[in-house]
Amino acid sequence: MAIVKMSEFKLLVRNEAVDSLLKSLHSYKDIVFSEIKGEFNGFEAYPKDYDFDLNRQHQEQIQAILKKASTIKKTSKDSKDSIIDKLALQHMDYANLEKLMDTTDLNTLLSKYSKHYDQREIYIYDFKLETPNYTEMSNDELTEVRDNKAVIGRLEAQKVQGFVAELKRQVKVFYMTSKVDNDYYFVIKAPQELQEVVGIICERYDFEIRSSTSLKITDEVQKMQDAIATLINNCLHYESNINDIGNDQDLFKAHFEGLRNEALREESKLHFLQSNYVTLIHGWVTTNDVEKVLNVLNEELDGVLDVEFNDAPLHSTDVPIKLKNNKFVTAFESITNMYSQPRYDEPDPTPILSFFYAMFFGMMLGDIGYGLIMALITFVALKFINLKPGTKGMLSLLFYVSFPTMFWGFIYGSFFGDMIPMTPIIDINSNYTFVLVMAIGFGLIHIFSGLAMKAYIYIRDYKIRYVLYDVIFWYMTLIGLVVLVTQMFTPIFAAYNQIALYVMIIGMVGIVLTNGREAKTIGGKIVSGLYSLYGLSNYIGDVVSYSRLMALGLAGASIGVAFNMMVRMTDGMGIFGIIFGAIIFMIGHGFNLLISGMSAYVHTARLTYVEFFGKFFTGGGKPFKQFIASPTYITIEEEK
Numbered sequence: 001m002a003i004v005k006m007s008e009f010k011l012l013v014r015n016e017a018v019d020s021l022l023k024s025l026h027s028y029k030d031i032v033f034s035e036i037k038g039e040f041n042g043f044e045a046y047p048k049d050y051d052f053d054l055n056r057q058h059q060e061q062i063q064a065i066l067k068k069a070s071t072i073k074k075t076s077k078d079s080k081d082s083i084i085d086k087l088a089l090q091h092m093d094y095a096n097l098e099k100l101m102d103t104t105d106l107n108t109l110l111s112k113y114s115k116h117y118d119q120r121e122i123y124i125y126d127f128k129l130e131t132p133n134y135t136e137m138s139n140d141e142l143t144e145v146r147d148n149k150a151v152i153g154r155l156e157a158q159k160v161q162g163f164v165a166e167l168k169r170q171v172k173v174f175y176m177t178s179k180v181d182n183d184y185y186f187v188i189k190a191p192q193e194l195q196e197v198v199g200i201i202c203e204r205y206d207f208e209i210r211s212s213t214s215l216k217i218t219d220e221v222q223k224m225q226d227a228i229a230t231l232i233n234n235c236l237h238y239e240s241n242i243n244d245i246g247n248d249q250d251l252f253k254a255h256f257e258g259l260r261n262e263a264l265r266e267e268s269k270l271h272f273l274q275s276n277y278v279t280l281i282h283g284w285v286t287t288n289d290v291e292k293v294l295n296v297l298n299e300e301l302d303g304v305l306d307v308e309f310n311d312a313p314l315h316s317t318d319v320p321i322k323l324k325n326n327k328f329v330t331a332f333e334s335i336t337n338m339y340s341q342p343r344y345d346e347p348d349p350t351p352i353l354s355f356f357y358a359m360f361f362g363m364m365l366g367d368i369g370y371g372l373i374m375a376l377i378t379f380v381a382l383k384f385i386n387l388k389p390g391t392k393g394m395l396s397l398l399f400y401v402s403f404p405t406m407f408w409g410f411i412y413g414s415f416f417g418d419m420i421p422m423t424p425i426i427d428i429n430s431n432y433t434f435v436l437v438m439a440i441g442f443g444l445i446h447i448f449s450g451l452a453m454k455a456y457i458y459i460r461d462y463k464i465r466y467v468l469y470d471v472i473f474w475y476m477t478l479i480g481l482v483v484l485v486t487q488m489f490t491p492i493f494a495a496y497n498q499i500a501l502y503v504m505i506i507g508m509v510g511i512v513l514t515n516g517r518e519a520k521t522i523g524g525k526i527v528s529g530l531y532s533l534y535g536l537s538n539y540i541g542d543v544v545s546y547s548r549l550m551a552l553g554l555a556g557a558s559i560g561v562a563f564n565m566m567v568r569m570t571d572g573m574g575i576f577g578i579i580f581g582a583i584i585f586m587i588g589h590g591f592n593l594l595i596s597g598m599s600a601y602v603h604t605a606r607l608t609y610v611e612f613f614g615k616f617f618t619g620g621g622k623p624f625k626q627f628i629a630s631p632t633y634i635t636i637e638e639e640k
Contacts, residue, residue, distance in 0.1 A: 003348050004322040004624075005287040006312040011297070012278050013305050022265045024300040027094045029626045029636075031293065032320045033268045033283040043273035043280055050266040055259050058106065062256045065113045066633075068242050069249055090253065090634045091386065094261075097636065101258040104251050112234060113241050113248070124223045127178040127187070130168075131228075134235060137172055141191040142232045145174060150221060151188040151198060153209040160184050163205045170194050176224050187212075187221055189228060253633035260629035261636075268627070284320050284624070287311065312344065319344040322624035329354045331396035339609050340619025347456060349617055354400075356446050356612070357604050362404025363439070364552040364600035366428070367560065369416035370593045371406030374398050386635060401600075412553070416589055417560025419567075428554050435550040437489070443546025443611065444482065447539070450615030451475065457616060469517070473510035478539060480504025508533055542611045548603050556596035563588030 013021060025031055092100075122129040134142060155163055157179070167173045167188065175188040186207070190198050202209065212221040234241065273280040285293045290309050297305055312319040321341045323333055325348070332354035342348055365371070378399035381387065387395065409415065413424025428435050455471040458464065483493045483500035493500070516528025567585050570577035613619075628636050 002324065003342060003344065003346075004324050006284050006319050006322070006344070006624075007287045007290050007309045008284055008312050008319075009282070009293075009307060009309045011281040011283075011305060011307045013281065013301060015274060015277060015279050017301055017304075018269065018272070018279050019265075021297070021300050022268065023094075023098070024296060025627055026261060026265070026636075028293065028296050029628045030289055031283055031285050031627045032624055033271050033281065033627070034318065034320075035271045036273050036280060036282045040273060040280060042275045044275070046269045046272040046274050046279070048270065050269075052263060052266070055263045055266075058110070059256060059259050061110055061114050062252045062259075065110075065242065065245075066249065066252055066256075068239075069245050072239070072243050090250070092254065092257075092634050092636060094628075094636050097254055097258055097634070100251065100254045104255070106255050109248060109251060109255070111230065113238075113245065113252075114234065122227065124176060124227065125178075125220050126180075127176040127185070127217075127220050127224070129174070129176040129224060129227060131174055131231065132168075132172055134172070134174075134232065137191070139236055141172060141193075142236060144191040145172075145189050146229050146232045148189060148192065148195070150225070151190075151202065151209065152186070152212050152215065152217075152221065153202070153207050154180075154183045154185055154215065155205060155207050157182055157184060159205045163201065163207070166201045166205075167198075170197060173198065174228055176220075178220075185215055185217060187217070187224055189224075256632060257629065257634045257636065260632070264627070264629050284312065285309075286322060315345045317343060317620065318622070320624035321621035323348055323350065325350060327396075328400055331393065331400050332357055334390075334393045334397060335605060335608060337623070338605070339613060339617075341621035341623050342617070342619060343621045346618060346621070347453060349453065349613065352449055352453065353608055353612065356442075356449070357608060358401050358404045359442070360549060360604040360607060361401040361600045362406075362408040363442075363549045364603065365401075365405045365556060365593075365596050366408035366412050366553045367414045367416065367556065368406045368409035369414075369419070369589070370597070371402045371404075371409055373593065374402035374405065374597075378402065388632075389630060408553070412557065414557055414560065416585075417557060417564045419560075419564050419585075428550070428557055432550060432554055435553065436547055439546045439549035440543055442549065443543050443607075444478070446546070446607070446612055447542055447615065448475065448478075450612045450617075454616035469510070469514035473507045473514065474539075476503045476507030477511065477536065478507075480507060481536075508536075542614075545607060545611055548607075552596070552599050552603060556592060556599075559592045559596070560589065563592065 122131070134145075137145075160177075163186075164177075167175055170190070172194060173188060173190045175186055177184055177186050179185075188198055201207075212218045271282070294307070294309075297307060321344060323330075323336075325333065329351050333350050335357060336342070336348070336350045336353060362371075378395045381395050382392065382399060410422075411425045412428045413422035414428075415422055426435060426438075451471050451474060455467045458466040458470070480500040480503040483496055484504065486493050487497065511533045512526065512529035514529065515532035516525035516530075519525045519528045563584065566588065567581045570581040570584070573580070
């Protein structure tokens with residue numbers, strides 16, 4: 001359970017092999033490319049010749065089609081599957097994804113289902129077809145354009161610019177044009193209301209009207225008619241086409257994932273350097289997978305490569321961070337990552353965080369019924385639905401914290417509040433002072449664990465004396481202070497008062513003498529040390545913060561009891577009382593579970609980030625992002 005050890009690599013490959021290599025590494029996935037620092041003679045930045053805008057446009061068009069199809073499905077009899085469809089993902093390995101993309105034409109699919117499909121530039125032989133935003137035209141206007149006869153003719157080159165500007169000003173005009181010798185040929189189609197206007201424009205610019213036969217462009221005109229008819233028919237029958245999308249929906253999902261991974265490959269190339277013959281690639285892989293990566297490279301490149309692997313430097317901030325934990329701890333990695341990835345030279349705080357987070361969450365929510373609902377729903381979802389990574393991570397977290405929720409519910413004797421009478425081990429409603437002391441005790445253990453993590457880092461880095469300066473002296477001060485303060489509530493530590501006082505004083509003196517060690521003068525060291533000791537007030541504030549473990553637990557329990565009282569008020573009202581009672585129970589406890597659960601999630605995170613991480617954790621590491629786009633519709637599985 002730690003940060004995975006990384007290796008850095010530099011790779012030289014032939015220019016023509018880059019694309020096929022990146023596709024092979026897509027199947028492998030566990031590799032990160034990074035920008036190459038420094039200059040290398042003969043190498044330049046990789047050429048930027050990929051159309052990212054077109055890729056993004058196609059992605060947006062696909063998502064618009066799928067969203068429309070989903071909207072139509074919601075209104076159909078199959079709407080019961082819509083929630084599952086939103087959560088679930090399909091499976092496919094990368095080889096099958098590539099094969100599917102190669103055997104289906106995305107442009108054909110888009111032109112069939114897009115209401116306004118923009119191919120950027122539509123060419124018919126030597127003619128370029130210009131289309132207006134015809135989605136804003138009425139169905140009658142579209143039908144007229146499709147069925148009206150085209151205006152065909154020739155125009156002198158020097159008049160073309162003004163003529164085209166006039167046509168575009170009419171908004172609803174379709175036309176195609178091509179230069180032939182010193183003239184331009186035009187084929188124009190417009191709705192009925194603009195036919196006369198188009199005629200006037202033609203007269204104004206001395207447009208010579210001819211037939212397609214005389215200009216020898218009969219085939220071109222026919223293909224234009226067909227192209228416009230296809231566009232307009234798709235627009236007219238857009239919703240019916242979407243409604244009958246069928247298996248094409250899966251093709252769109254595959255193309256969407258393919259487009260995102262294609263963009264990822266092209267973005268990765270921008271980190272490379274290229275000479276006339278070879279490309280220089282820099283990146284990171286896990287040390288345990290070096291041999292596996294080398295095999296992939298040799299197999300794809302037939303051994304024609306030059307590669308060098310080195311262990312990643314411990315204190316480098318460029319090393320990507322990958323965590324490896326058991327299932328329980330992995331569920332809490334999102335909490336760590338939401339704050340920050342650890343640096344490569346830091347310990348992974350998640351294993352310790354996970355235990356405290358689960359216990360604190362359970363203490364704040366603390367109800368057997370709520371824990372059972374959380375466990376049941378999350379278990380079914382995790383077991384039977386192929387979820388998106390983010391959704392799966394959140395549900396895994398809720399699944400694991402449901403058990404301490406039930407544990408503390410058993411301690412407090414709470415099952416949907418007091419709906420099912422139980423004998424509590426600790427009654428939070430009457431023994432809230434004891435629960436408060438217990439919460440603060442857990443807080444001290446949490447804070448001391450953070451200081452222990454700091455001690456571990458110092459020991460690992462051979463800074464043994466800093467353990468005394470920044471950890472042991474603080475332990476002595478805090479423990480001594482706690483023993484003395486407890487005398488206000490209980491005489492249990494009375495026999496240790498004198499020892500505690502001496503321990504606290506030694507700790508305080510030690511802090512003053514050592515925590516200003518960065519200052520250059522003795523006076524500066526003392527002042528800095530005193531300022532560090534003033535930080536004791538922060539520790540006191542930190543300890544008091546753990547009172548929320550009691551406060552939120554008590555609040556949730558009280559709200560649950562209040563709703564149960566409302567349910568019991570419906571007794572004796574017959575069948576309507578049963579119905580109203582059931583509604584109040586479900587809505588009330590559903591509301592309480594949602595609000596109390598969100599509060600437990602947020603406040604436990606707050607205790608983690610401020611009181612725990614603040615003692616030892618810096619963060620700022622770069623996440624290890626697999627060389628595969630995060631799935632939106634399809635999970636790309638590793639090939640077997």
